[in-house]
Amino acid sequence: MKSAAKAQQADDSAETGAQQIRDAIREAIVERRLSPGTKLSESDVGNLFNVSRTLARAALQALSYEGLVSVEKNRGAFVAYPSPDEARQIFSARRLVEPGILREAAARITPGDIAHLRQLLLEEGRLMSERGQTARRAEIKASGDFHLTLAAISGNAIMQRFMEELVARSSLVIALYGQSTASSCGHSEHGDIISAIEVKELDRACQLMLHHIAHIEADLDLRERKSLGLKEAFEL
Amino acid sequence: MKSAAKAQQADDSAETGAQQIRDAIREAIVERRLSPGTKLSESDVGNLFNVSRTLARAALQALSYEGLVSVEKNRGAFVAYPSPDEARQIFSARRLVEPGILREAAARITPGDIAHLRQLLLEEGRLMSERGQTARRAEIKASGDFHLTLAAISGNAIMQRFMEELVARSSLVIALYGQSTASSCGHSEHGDIISAIEVKELDRACQLMLHHIAHIEADLDLRERKSLGLKEAFEL
């Protein structure tokens, strides 16, 4: 039950099948099974999920709104290829909002939430020690889930959705510009942040968060890739 | 050229006709020509703009993603009717991000930008003194444009889009829960914020911004409206 065309769980909140396709593609992008720049033709997507082009199109347009795919008029949809400038904006936005989310989350956090976060951390750590693509992908997802869970705890659905977008796009940026083979997030830093929240040291938690984001960003090599589609693209 | 079915300007960035419809409807919502809860059937929208249901649907789904309309499965799309809790979340989000945007904007602001902002303020003040629905609507838009322009100056396209969503949804909230007949924003407060930025008193500018948002929020009466669709709805 790990194939692309599964995900048949009839989530009641899902308004339509397009949501499922959207989620499946987003997951594939976030987990870096789909590389930036990959063309996502409506027909191909439709065939892949055994639905009509209509639904495929709807899913792609939704993803376009999230900034995960870029649709060019009469040319098609592609997995987003964030420019270095966009990458900077994404992390700038994260620096701007994550401390605020952290503060709100800390104000409403319950012991259960903390337990949940630690659970996530444990899982993340376990995946880090494992080998293989599958574990690596799960780790990427778990790493983002930490930030997402924090947003969920904040109780603000709007900020939560915004963070979902930022985390997803961050994954794209890291896929494009990340240098170290290590995953997206320093694992220990997550734990430090939880600890700081737990003892109500808000300012320190925010500092740690900013450090954490800076740490991720420092691993990037934000230089213009000359689109490399001339001939190098075929030498892999 | 103020009819609903105009907006024929072939913006090159517009990927399709659905964008135009989306923008037209959004404008109508923000300017409060469309009241919260109004049903937006796909057929009606399509007929209104002389396009097929396909495009109407695409536009409505895009607006759904922005939180301006809510689509209920197999029931249709409605102009969003934010709950008091959603309203609080919207303003909570604004309190969270607007100071940050302000700081970034202040760091990059040019004399030209300041002139532009003052121009906006002038226009806003002129509209305030005018009478009539048209002026009132233009004033609402101008009032939001101040915050949007600030976001644009910050140079972060992501935060700019986010602010667009927040401002638009704020307009809905004010339409629903606003008490004073006065428009959405205290006009003078905008001017104070610009002045504070101009003299590089960032902390004071942020304080003013927070005050400004609190001021808007204080004008709201965030109590559950019992959907009022029983009989009171016909007594107006």
Added chain:
DNA sequence: AGCGCCGAAATTGTATACGATCTTTTGCAC
């Protein structure tokens, strides 16, 4: 040989058609 023009193939943009689901109304029984 190189450059530019033209037509076929592919892909997206939009419309229409059909099926599913929900709402409303109507009619019957109690």
Added chain:
DNA sequence: GTGCAAAAGATCGTATACAATTTCGGCGCT
């Protein structure tokens, strides 16, 4: 007269069909 049930109507969900645009290969011209 009230209440429930079934059918009619309306609206959405999805698929298919057609039109417009782009892309790419080939042909002719310089």
